[in-house]
Amino acid sequence: MAAKILIIDDERAIRNTLKEILEFEGYEVDVAGDGKSGVEAARSKPYDLIFTDIKMPGMDGIEVLEQLKDTTVIMISGHGTVDNAVEALKKGAFDFIQKPIDLNRLLVSTKNALDRNDLQQQVRTQKEEVHSLREQLNLKHQMIGSCAAIEHVRQMIDKVAPTDARVLITGANGTGKEVVARMIHAKSNRAKKPLVEVNCAAIPSELIESELFGHVKGSFTGAVKDRAGKFEQADNGTLFLDEIGDMSLAAQTKVLRALQENEITRVGSDKTITVNVRVLAATNKNLDEEIKKGNFREDLFHRLNVIPIHIPTLDERKEDIPLLIDYFAEQICQEQGRATKSFTPEAVKVLQDRHWSGNVRELRNVVERLIILSGNPIQADEVYDFA
Numbered sequence: 188m189a190a191k192i193l194i195i196d197d198e199r200a201i202r203n204t205l206k207e208i209l210e211f212e213g214y215e216v217d218v219a220g221d222g223k224s225g226v227e228a229a230r231s232k233p234y235d236l237i238f239t240d241i242k243m244p245g246m247d248g249i250e251v252l253e254q255l256k257d258t259t260v261i262m263i264s265g266h267g268t269v270d271n272a273v274e275a276l277k278k279g280a281f282d283f284i285q286k287p288i289d290l291n292r293l294l295v296s297t298k299n300a301l302d303r304n305d306l307q308q309q310v311r312t313q314k315e316e317v318h319s320l321r322e323q324l325n326l327k328h329q330m331i332g333s334c335a336a337i338e339h340v341r342q343m344i345d346k347v348a349p350t351d352a353r354v355l356i357t358g359a360n361g362t363g364k365e366v367v368a369r370m371i372h373a374k375s376n377r378a379k380k381p382l383v384e385v386n387c388a389a390i391p392s393e394l395i396e397s398e399l400f401g402h403v404k405g406s407f408t409g410a411v412k413d414r415a416g417k418f419e420q421a422d423n424g425t426l427f428l429d430e431i432g433d434m435s436l437a438a439q440t441k442v443l444r445a446l447q448e449n450e451i452t453r454v455g456s457d458k459t460i461t462v463n464v465r466v467l468a469a470t471n472k473n474l475d476e477e478i479k480k481g482n483f484r485e486d487l488f489h490r491l492n493v494i495p496i497h498i499p500t501l502d503e504r505k506e507d508i509p510l511l512i513d514y515f516a517e518q519i520c521q522e523q524g525r526a527t528k529s530f531t532p533e534a535v536k537v538l539q540d541r542h543w544s545g546n547v548r549e550l551r552n553v554v555e556r557l558i559i560l561s562g563n564p565i566q567a568d569e570v571y572d573f574a
Contacts, residue, residue, distance in 0.1 A: 189215045190301050195225030195239040195251060196263070205238065212294065222246030226254045236300050238263055241271055252278050259300050263288065330366055331514045332507035336499040340367065347494045348374035355491045356469040358498030361548030364469040365429060367496060372425045377465060380424030383417050388430035395438045397454050406455020418451045418462050425465045431491070432472035432483060443487045466491065501543040501550060508539045511547065515554040528558050533567035
């Protein structure tokens with residue numbers, strides 16, 4: 188699609204010549220004979236680029252520039268001075284071209300101005316896409332429920348999120364500890380910085396230190412290059428240590444030092460690296476019991492447990508199950524491109540009466556299974572058959 192250009196100049200010969208040159212280059216060009224009519228034209232139709240003479244009767248080019256701050260403007264003048272150029276550029280002009288106009292200078296400046304417009308549009312589009320993805324992520328990671336226990340968790344999140352306090356999130360598997368961590372980060376002053384997640388239970392004990400603190404080339408077999416660890420990746424952001432109760436004692440010692448000193452050392456190096464990281468931790472274990480067994484450092488526990496947040500099991504908040512069913516059904520049907528399915532009251536009652544050892548995660552899996560295998564609306568006997 189051809190770029191739209193407006194030429195504002197009180198000299199007919201100049202504006203017609205510029206129009207012919209730019210139209211020959213494939214641009215769509217309009218002209219105006221004075222500043223007032225040029226501003227009116229620019230307000231009635233969007234232009235990608237505007238050329239305006241500085242010295243014109245009535246409204247001069249500087250006034251035009253001030254009126255059209257949201258449009259890319261190139262100033263042209265037969266009375267060019269350094270002062271005029273500086274004033275125009277300070278007020279937002281993209282470029283300043285003197286008459287008689289050099290053809291190559293005109294075309295290069297036009298191309299550069301339009302290229303900048305394209306780049307700015309790409310940046311705006313990327314920002315909108317990132318915002319949209321963040322919104323989708325926030326919608327995907329939200330806490331559904333209205334029971335007193337969940338309301339208390341929400342209140343705790345709202346209070347602690349704007350601070351840099353460390354939070355220890357406890358609860359059984361599948362209760363939503365990761366969701367709480369993501370909500371805290373999203374509502375924090377670090378929301379625009381990374382949220383880096385580490386599942387301490389999924390990483391072999393011999394690799395956890397390298398994963399957290401990084402390593403230098405040659406520090407162990409397979410270390411073919413320097414690598415930043417999760418602490419460095421989360422610098423100025425948030426580090427979420429999931430299942431921290433499964434972390435080795437050796438790694439716990441280094442994590443404790445990192446929290447005390449705000450410094451880490453890569454495996455195989457003696458150089459310290461300063462980091463600014465907010466740590467959120469989660470576990471399904473009773474850390475008091477783990478401390479008694481010698482499996483968890485008490486001093487690390489107290490460093491992490493500044494703000495404790497406990498997530499109730501699904502069995503402890505069964506009144507939220509209808510809300511969760513509706514939420515998951517809509518979410519899953521959208522993800523799979525299906526028409527939204529509903530559950531009969533009898534089917535919901537069957538699900539409410541069930542024991543949920545896997546908590547919210549298990550409920551979501553059951554809802555997905557029923558959506559795939561059952562009719563619409565989903566009946567109680569289908570719950571018995573497929574859940």
